[in-house]
Amino acid sequence: MLFTLLAFAIALGVLITFHELGHYWVARLCGVRVLRFSVGFGKVLARRTDRHGTEWALSAIPLGGYVKMLDDPQPGDDSAMAEQAFNRKNLKQRSAIVLAGPVANLVLAALLYAGLNLAGTSEPAAILAAPPPSSIAAQAGILAGDRITAVNQQAVQSWNEARWQLLDAITGGGQAQLQIETANGLQRERSLQFAPGDVEPDGADLMAEAGLSLAAPKPKVTAVNPGEPGEQAGLAAGDVVIRVGELDQPTAGAMVEEVKKHADQPLSITVLRDGAPTTLTVVPQAQSGQDGQTIGRIGVMLGADFPMVMVRYGLLDSLTRGVSRTIDTVWFSLKMMGRMIVGDVSLRNVSGPVTIADYAGQTARIGFAAYIGFLALISVSIGVLNLLPIPMLDGGHLMYYIIEAVRGRPIPEKWHENGQRIGLGLLAALMSLAFFNDFSRLFS
Known part of the structure; x- marks a missing residue:
């Protein structure tokens, strides 16, 4: 629990602070006086004032941050000081300052995705299992051992990349063209037509339902117990x-069952060792199982041998792919929101801080690359959420500025007050739904 909370606090702190830095940087460029930049909320633990008069504060609750600007001139301010107020700036400058926060999150996401591409990640190869006979993949001619090399003319190196390229078609419906390398090394094209999927947070895997799933891994010996039949037969870790x-x-399960059936009987096992096949004979030791039946055991631990590939790109390709992945994620997020509004996608997909904290802990435990990918995804979500035209969010302020540009003058204060009430109600409803979904998942 502590690890999960720490991973969540770091994620939220970094992403929201970067969001606020976007507002800060553009505000300074536009000549707005920034009174305070706080990392965290609540009681101030440490502070320092720079030469521009901005107080940099570290606060007790590390769940984000905020920027406090000079909104209106104060009584007694001279003309130079008055011009540093936010509300004295022209429409373009105010719009740029407000827009800078969400844009900073999107830029951060692109850089994080680019960093993963540049550093390289080890991912499962896109080698497919035999699809169920009635599935979309089977009807398209997909066979066991086929490897996906491109989706819609976009080359893919791994299963993760293939899933991402197929995500839009599988969830929203549509056609996908797959370039396939067969188990015999032949190049083939396969066309799959998907119906819109039923997207549920705890629903079935839509890829698997379409008949696209990874080939089962081969059993791999990870450890051998000293003095037991496996070691006596010559099995070694890595086989x-x-x-x-x-x-x-x-599969590993099929191997275990076969060993159980051969108590005190010779059993041949062929393994790949240093790339070469080696056949050994083992005599499983007879033991009493939980149901009292005699079963065989050989005293080895098994793992999964997934074919893995290192996915890595050069600097320019990494940056290009980082930007492209961010744009695709934004577009996919907006499409999902639209489908929720019209009822095509369940509102149960709205997640709140409890679910986000859970994912933060899970990805942090998986590894650094998974956690960075999680940060990038949440950074996109923060950027998109803040651009929604809801009063009290950055997008709401931009909506006011668009109305101001059309009218030629600022909106009346009464409009602003009513908008704030509406925005507060919408955000309260959204947060209530998110918490309801979070706790429903937690206790279901």
């Missing part, structure tokens, strides 16, 4: 099992 008795290319 990849490709045959057990009469079973060819068995």
Whole structure:
């Protein structure tokens, strides 16, 4: 729990602080006086005032930050000081300051995605399992062992990249053209037509329902118990099992069941060791199972041998892909919001801080790359959310400025007050829905 809360606090603190830095940087460029930039909320633990008169504060609650600007001139301010007030700036400058926060989040997401592409990540190869006979993939001619090399003319190196390229078609419906390399090394094209998927937070995997899933991994020996049948037969850590008795290319579960059936009976096991096949004979030791039946055991621990690829790009490609991934994520987020509004997608997909904290902890435990990918995704979400035309959000202020540009003068104060009430109500309803969904998942 503590680890999850720490991962969540770091994520939220970094992303919201970067958002506020966007407002700060553009405000300073436009000549607005920034009174305080706080990292965190609540009681101030440390502070320092720079030469521009901005107080930089570190506060007790590390869940974001805020920028306090001089909104209106104060009594007694000279003309130079008065011109540093936010509300004295022209429409373009005020719009740029407000827009800078969400844009900073989108820029950060693009840089994080680019950094992952540049550093490289180890991901499962896009080698497919045999699809169910009635599935979309089977009807398109997909076979076991086929490897996806491109989706809609976009080259992919891994399963993760293939899933991302297919995400829009699978969730919203549409056609996807796959470039396939068969198990025999032949190049083939396959066309798949998807119906709009039923997107639920705890629903079925739409890729698997379409018949697209990773090939089952081969069993891999990860440890051998000293003195037990596996060691006596010559099995070693790192061996990849490709045959057990009469079973060819068995899964780990199938191998375990085959071993159980051969208590005190010789059983041949073929493994790949340093790329070369080696056949060994093991005699499973007879033991009593939980139901009292005699079963065989050989004293080894099994893991999964997934074919992995290192996905890495050069500097220019990484930046280009980072920007492209961010734009695609923004567009996909807006489409999902639109489908929620018209009822095509369940409102249960709206997540709140509890779910986000849970994902922060999970990705942090998986590894640094997964956590960075999570930060990028949440940074896009913060940027998109703040651009929504809801009063009290950055998008609401931009909406006011658009109306001001059309009218040729600022909106009346009464409009502003009513808008604030409406915005507060919408945000309260949204947060209530998010918390309801969070706790429904937590206790279901």
